[in-house]
Amino acid sequence: MIQIAVLGFGTVGSGVVELIDKNQDAIRARFPEGVHVKYILDIREFPGSPYADRVVHDMNVILEDPEVSIVCETMGGKEPAHTFSRSALERGKSVCTSNKELVAAFGPELIRTAREHNCSYLFEASVGGGIPVIRPLLSALTQEKITSILGILNGTTNYIMTRMEDEGMDFDEVLKIAQEKGYAERNPEADVEGHDACRKIAILSSLVAGKTVRYEDIPCEGISKITTEDMKYARSMNMAVRLLGMNRQEEDGSLYVRTAPFLVPEEHPLHSVSGVFNAVFIHGNMVDNLMFYGRGAGKLPTASAVVADVMDCARNIGRNIPIYWSDEVKTLADPSTESRQFFVRVDISEKELARTLFKGAQEVRAEGMEGEFAFVTEEQTEAEFDRKTRSLATLKNRIRLLDLGK
């Protein structure tokens, strides 16, 4: 029997314990030895829980028990999760985590520590919750040149965008509902300002590059400036606004990575990804398009991804499962040189100026929208676009368009 410990008995951690209990038959069918949760580390006691007798408060109990060979880190945050994970790896205990903040910040260091101690550091649940996307990237797609990744990587923001779109509610109203339903944190900044999605596209980009794509180097915009008016125009163009994590490898080798809201045309599969669902759309130069879709968060879907890693580690006790992600920092292309079309809204008084600045712009109309001029520009670089919009005093909003061909 493989003995494991779970660090943090919150949403994901309690899901891991429950899943291992409920699916023990399924686990044993493929891994007859079975997996057992020996310890649960948390700050609190859990009186009345069927697992109360396994709760410990001292990490050393886990570190010093030679029977524990796998640790699930589902505490979140950087510390003490970082110290606990490193200490476990240094003792040859594999670590499986859902903590994207930690993976984005310390991934290569923890991967190297695991390699040096013949154990593994796996993090399937850190991107896309229950969606298996890291494993396919690391196994089924290693023969491919991945030319682009487009991801709806945050369920909270996708829920907000979808409800604004479907019901005409404004951002603050939907955010409040999302918080009441438990989809959004009380402090929603990491989600709505795009930081969470940015960490996830940084992780995927690093895995594709084999080097570190620092999330601090990725231009990051959230959804807090998207309005119901933008949604009306989006609908009139048969597009949907989606917060995307984007990775684009040009033929000359330049790599663009960005997190921002995009207008997604109806023809693109990401257009129909709604509510709390997530999806990752990958293009490989040989396999063409692939899409991974599912629940990007939630207790049991996320636990499922953590336990998938546990099963991999259980089959490889005493061996390292290799992950190619080095400390070397991958230099990203200058984001201002990336080119695309933009959707823009200005006051009607600047219609002529906008037409002069953006030659070839296509006007967009939407029901009930008076007193402003909305248009889609021709393709141009981000730098060129920024330079032109600096001359517009009444800019209401601008949203990038997803190019179907890229």
Ligand SMILES: NC(=O)c1ccc[n+]([C@@H]2O[C@H](COP(=O)([O-])OP(=O)(O)OC[C@H]3O[C@@H](n4cnc5c(N)ncnc54)[C@H](OP(=O)(O)O)[C@@H]3O)[C@@H](O)[C@H]2O)c1
């Ligand atoms: N929830 C999801 O759907 C989801 C999906 C994908 C990834 N994740 C990631 O998974 C991680 C865990 O998320 P979660 O939603 O399960 O969080 P959570 O519900 O807050 O659970 C974290 C648990 O860890 C405990 N904890 C915190 N610091 C600790 C410490 N120093 N020692 C022992 N226990 C400690 C917490 O105790 P207290 O409650 O007393 O603080 C809590 O019980 C995060 O990195 C999150 O981003 C979550």
